Amino acid sequence: MILDLDIGNTLSKWRLKDRRTSSIRARGAMWTRDEWRSGADIPDLDIVEVIRISNVARQDVLEDTVRLLKRRVGDIHVAHSTAEALGIRNGYETPERLGVDRWLGVLSGYQLTGGCCTVDCGSAITMDAVLPNGQHLGGYIIPGLRLMKESLKLGTRKVVIDPEEEVLHALSPGTNTGDAVNHGVFMAAISAINRLYMELCDSQNMTLPLLITGGDAPLISRGLRLPHACWPDMVYAGLEALFPLTVEEKRGVLAGMPEVMAPADLAEMRKALAFTRML
Numbered sequence: 048m049i050l051d052l053d054i055g056n057t058l059s060k061w062r063l064k065d066r067r068t069s070s071i072r073a074r075g076a077m078w079t080r081d082e083w084r085s086g087a088d089i090p091d092l093d094i095v096e097v098i099r100i101s102n103v104a105r106q107d108v109l110e111d112t113v114r115l116l117k118r119r120v121g122d123i124h125v126a127h128s129t130a131e132a133l134g135i136r137n138g139y140e141t142p143e144r145l146g147v148d149r150w151l152g153v154l155s156g157y158q159l160t161g162g163c164c165t166v167d168c169g170s171a172i173t174m175d176a177v178l179p180n181g182q183h184l185g186g187y188i189i190p191g192l193r194l195m196k197e198s199l200k201l202g203t204r205k206v207v208i209d210p211e212e213e214v215l216h217a218l219s220p221g222t223n224t225g226d227a228v229n230h231g232v233f234m235a236a237i238s239a240i241n242r243l244y245m246e247l248c249d250s251q252n253m254t255l256p257l258l259i260t261g262g263d264a265p266l267i268s269r270g271l272r273l274p275h276a277c278w279p280d281m282v283y284a285g286l287e288a289l290f291p292l293t294v295e296e297k298r299g300v301l302a303g304m305p306e307v308m309a310p311a312d313l314a315e316m317r318k319a320l321a322f323t324r325m326l
């Protein structure tokens with residue numbers, strides 16, 4: 048079995064993949080905001096032959112994790128952001144500073160589309176772009192939905208809401224504190240994604256397919272009118288592209304690849320962009 052780990056700043060996700068059949072056998076997530084309970088909730092390592100890791104949490108978390116896992120599994124691959132990989136050139140001034148989850152999403156997104164815009168809705172909402180010629184442009188980082196709510200809790204006396212509370216993130220004006228925050232935060236995320244995506248396509252004179260991933264992607268996707276595809280396993284797919292182990296992965300078939308939607312028409316988008324620029 049292959050154990051894939053996606054260690055984020057809020058949740059650490061894991062996935063068990065059958066090395067022979069490429070099928071996903073189990074998956075799980077555990078809370079890592081406070082501390083990483085190394086080994087907690089991880090499946091039985093006796094059936095694991097190889098591990099692939101994406102880590103954006105603290106370096107010592109990674110070192111603890113690898114030390115713990117190495118006792119039981121010899122073959123461990125840790126992904127790092129590099130200047131170049133799989134024909135893609137990292138657009139960061141210091142390539143290794145790019146979050147490895149962002150880098151992996153760019154690698155798998157490019158393999159699927161040949162050039163795209165990737166959005167990862169996690170602790171932070173990140174957006175990256177990679178052109179058909181393989182050049183990663185860099186991207187944007189804004190606080191994720193939960194962090195935006197928690198920042199209000201931190202900075203105000205009375206805007207204290209439970210970020211766990213699952214509410215309909217509508218666009219109507221909120222008539223209580225909870226709705227006012229949830230609708231506002233939701234709108235901020237959607238507006239930022241729309242505007243940044245349109246500016247990117249306008250500046251590059253092409254409409255790039257839009258791929259969304261991350262724990263809050265289902266919520267964000269419901270508010271996005273732009274043609275886009277959700278790919279929950281996009282970061283894992285970057286691990287598969289970087290460290291192909293199964294027959295399918297070696298053929299470039301990545302787990303859970305979505306149907307790529309035809310992107311919006313550039314002329315239409317430019318009209319909408321002209322209007323938003325007037326706001």
Ligand SMILES: Nc1ncnc2c1ncn2[C@@H]1O[C@H](COP(=O)(O)OP(=O)(O)O)[C@@H](O)[C@H]1O
Pocket residue numbers: 054055056057058059076168169170171193260261262263
């Ligand atoms: N099982 C879960 N428990 C708690 N929050 C979840 C869960 N699944 C998705 N979420 C939502 O997804 C967010 C975390 O998304 P994720 O992409 O895993 O973040 P990161 O990779 O930054 O740790 C949480 O803030 C929450 O809003």
Ligand SMILES: CC(C)(COP(=O)(O)O)[C@@H](O)C(=O)NCCC(=O)O
Pocket residue numbers: 055056057103144145146147148149167168169170171172173188
């Ligand atoms: C921006 C991030 C925190 C997002 O991580 P996540 O929301 O998945 O926890 C992560 O990509 C990161 O640590 N990046 C390093 C800084 C950068 O990408 O510029």
Ligand SMILES: [K+]
Pocket residue numbers: 055148167168169170261
């Ligand atoms: K993430």
